[in-house]
Amino acid sequence: MAITLEQVSYAYDDRSLWRNGALEDINLKLDQGVFAGIVGATGSGKSTLLQHFNGILKPTSGKVQVFDYILQAGEKNPPLRELRRRVGLVFQFPEHQLFEDTVEKDICFGPLNFGMSKEEAKERTSRALNMLGLDDSFLSRNPFHLSGGQMRKVAIASVLAMDPDIIVLDEPTATLDPQSRAELAELLFRLQRDLGKTVIVVTHRMEEMLPYADTWIVMKDGRKIFQGSKIELVREANTLAKSGLSLPTCITEWNQLAARFGLEHEEPCLTAGSAAVRIAKLLTNRMDKDTDPGSNSTSPDEGGEPYA
Amino acid sequence: MSGTENAYELHQVSFAYESEQSVLDGITLSIPSGSWVSLVGPNGCGKSTLAKLLGGLLAANAGEVVVEGTVLNRETIHQIRPRIGMVFQNPDNQFIGSTVEEDIAFGLEGRCLPREEMIHRVRKYGDKLEIGHLLSKHPSELSGGQKQRVAVAAILAMEPGIVIFDEASSMLDEKARGELLDIIKEMKQSGEYTIVSITHDAEEIMYSDRAIVLLDGGVAADLSPEDLFHDDALLQSCRLIAPYRIQLVRELAKLGVQVPPLQREEEVTEALWQLHLNK
Numbered sequence A: 001m002a003i004t005l006e007q008v009s010y011a012y013d014d015r016s017l018w019r020n021g022a023l024e025d026i027n028l029k030l031d032q033g034v035f036a037g038i039v040g041a042t043g044s045g046k047s048t049l050l051q052h053f054n055g056i057l058k059p060t061s062g063k064v065q066v067f068d069y070i071l072q073a074g075e076k077n078p079p080l081r082e083l084r085r086r087v088g089l090v091f092q093f094p095e096h097q098l099f100e101d102t103v104e105k106d107i108c109f110g111p112l113n114f115g116m117s118k119e120e121a122k123e124r125t126s127r128a129l130n131m132l133g134l135d136d137s138f139l140s141r142n143p144f145h146l147s148g149g150q151m152r153k154v155a156i157a158s159v160l161a162m163d164p165d166i167i168v169l170d171e172p173t174a175t176l177d178p179q180s181r182a183e184l185a186e187l188l189f190r191l192q193r194d195l196g197k198t199v200i201v202v203t204h205r206m207e208e209m210l211p212y213a214d215t216w217i218v219m220k221d222g223r224k225i226f227q228g229s230k231i232e233l234v235r236e237a238n239t240l241a242k243s244g245l246s247l248p249t250c251i252t253e254w255n256q257l258a259a260r261f262g263l264e265h266e267e268p269c270l271t272a273g274s275a276a277v278r279i280a281k282l283l284t285n286r287m288d289k290d291t292d293p294g295s296n297s298t299s300p301d302e303g304g305e306p307y308a
Numbered sequence B: 001m002s003g004t005e006n007a008y009e010l011h012q013v014s015f016a017y018e019s020e021q022s023v024l025d026g027i028t029l030s031i032p033s034g035s036w037v038s039l040v041g042p043n044g045c046g047k048s049t050l051a052k053l054l055g056g057l058l059a060a061n062a063g064e065v066v067v068e069g070t071v072l073n074r075e076t077i078h079q080i081r082p083r084i085g086m087v088f089q090n091p092d093n094q095f096i097g098s099t100v101e102e103d104i105a106f107g108l109e110g111r112c113l114p115r116e117e118m119i120h121r122v123r124k125y126g127d128k129l130e131i132g133h134l135l136s137k138h139p140s141e142l143s144g145g146q147k148q149r150v151a152v153a154a155i156l157a158m159e160p161g162i163v164i165f166d167e168a169s170s171m172l173d174e175k176a177r178g179e180l181l182d183i184i185k186e187m188k189q190s191g192e193y194t195i196v197s198i199t200h201d202a203e204e205i206m207y208s209d210r211a212i213v214l215l216d217g218g219v220a221a222d223l224s225p226e227d228l229f230h231d232d233a234l235l236q237s238c239r240l241i242a243p244y245r246i247q248l249v250r251e252l253a254k255l256g257v258q259v260p261p262l263q264r265e266e267e268v269t270e271a272l273w274q275l276h277l278n279k
Helices: A045-049 A081-086 A102-115 A116-129 A148-160 A178-195 A230-242 A249-261 A274-291 B047-052 B077-083 B100-110 B115-128 B144-157 B174-190 B202-207 B223-229 B232-238 B242-255 B266-279
Strands: A004-013 A020-032 A037-040 A062-068 A069-072 A089-092 A166-170 A198-202 A215-220 A223-226 B004-020 B021-032 B036-040 B062-067 B084-087 B161-167 B193-197 B210-217 B219-221
Touching: A020 A223, A037 A045, A037 A081, A037 B021, A045 A166, A045 A198, A045 A223, A045 B084, A081 B100, A089 A148, A102 A148, A116 A148, A116 B202, A148 A166, A148 A178, A148 A198, A166 A178, A166 B202, A166 B210, A178 A198, A223 B202, A249 A274, A249 B242, A249 B266, A274 B193, A274 B242, A274 B266, B004 B047, B004 B193, B021 B047, B021 B193, B021 B210, B036 B047, B036 B202, B077 B084, B084 B144, B100 B115, B100 B144, B144 B174, B161 B223, B174 B202, B202 B223, B210 B223, B219 B223, B219 B232, B223 B232
Parallel strands: A037 A198, A037 A215, A089 A166, A166 A198, B036 B193, B036 B210, B084 B161, B161 B193
Antiparallel strands: A004 A020, A004 A062, A062 A069, A215 A223, B004 B021, B004 B062, B210 B219
16 A cells, blocks of 8 residues: 555644644545546645655644555654655646756756755656656756746656656646647656556646556545546446536536437447547448347447447 | 727737847738737747737737737837736736726726726726625635636736737636636627737637637637637647537547537537437
């Protein structure tokens, strides 16, 4: 188990008149190597939750366990340095954390800080940058002269350069162009699939992570109101929408199709390509049936092969 | 302003922050008054720089920017600037007042309007943007979407004829983004504004009149949103992705399922169901 939360609550300004409960009684288990998506309205506690994963915040009640590190309300924290290297956190607007005068120095800062040699830090810097689709010509450039999207990529590279086991990202794709967003989602997927990293992403755009995330968590008003697989998420979609979750078109479209054509029990097709194949099959099946004089069925096709 | 006039005419406009790397190179385009134009292109293509040139925040190194018939330069900027309002990306970076009311009034104070007029406009545009109940709030009490509404109210209160949105919805959540889109639609419908929106949002581009595609500092295409989303090569090069419903209809077409042309908000499901029934 990579991350376990037991009855975790967190309040800003706890024990003051302005106590502001941000997390209420969260129980959560995330296995090592999962790709998890966290969604919920603004102010639902997503960012507060993330900051418990590497000990930036300590629960005001309950217990957080990440690997062997236990952070418990009312007890002294263990040394957190190694935990912070193993859990890389990419904050919202990571470009605000850029501070050096070249991209290379900026990305090297983390690895050097955690005691790596200069050569190793430089090698990792170049590798991390390439992973984000930026070539070595960026190394000598001033990060503040880059475009917003490029700055975002450099900032993400600086976390990847530390080679964390768990990568936690808070809204990493906001302000990137649509294809860069898709590429970043795919990069995260490769890190999870090929290198066995645990990836946790807070997102406002569910559709971007839907092809990859196998676990979904929905937050509302500081509480976890849902945790489950993609299929469960799609089935629960209408209920979740009623509690304020905005759904991407691919889910609403599939659910409409499923309701119309009676496909509720199938694996949802959440890409335009897979949904089109499924529908085309329905329509052609129907045509085949019509040529059969014995068939006058008006019920939708059942038991079609599921398409992923 | 008469409807036939162009809000913008750009002739061979170039710009560079540092002399060796030009960001915009020989841009020529025109934007008619009252239209809604999307400015699209990949990260780093010069969109935001162009927005700043259009807003008069940067001056072109070469070429000419003509705003509503007047050439933009050091002499005319003071007369042109009040015609243009800009809404930027980050809601936190454009909040000046310590309450919503103060924030909307800030620009009006700069215009030296009489107190009664300021009060009137704060109320009028506060109500229009549905933030009338938030006027006494501190920015930290607002959500990102609410802050962007305040930013739009503050801009519209100055009654500009041209409003430039520089990725104004990109930091908002799904719901707030839909709301901002509704606001822009209403602005378009009122006919009082020329709207230039820099955006990656497929939905938003679909609703605009026209898309100008910027690539490597130049205009790569100037076309209708429908044409843009049916041009794979262009989508690829400006790193856009078509709206899901268009993707679905196109994927179906590849498989030989022809869905009749859909209006923007019509449901694909219903069209397919009809097809299913009629077969």
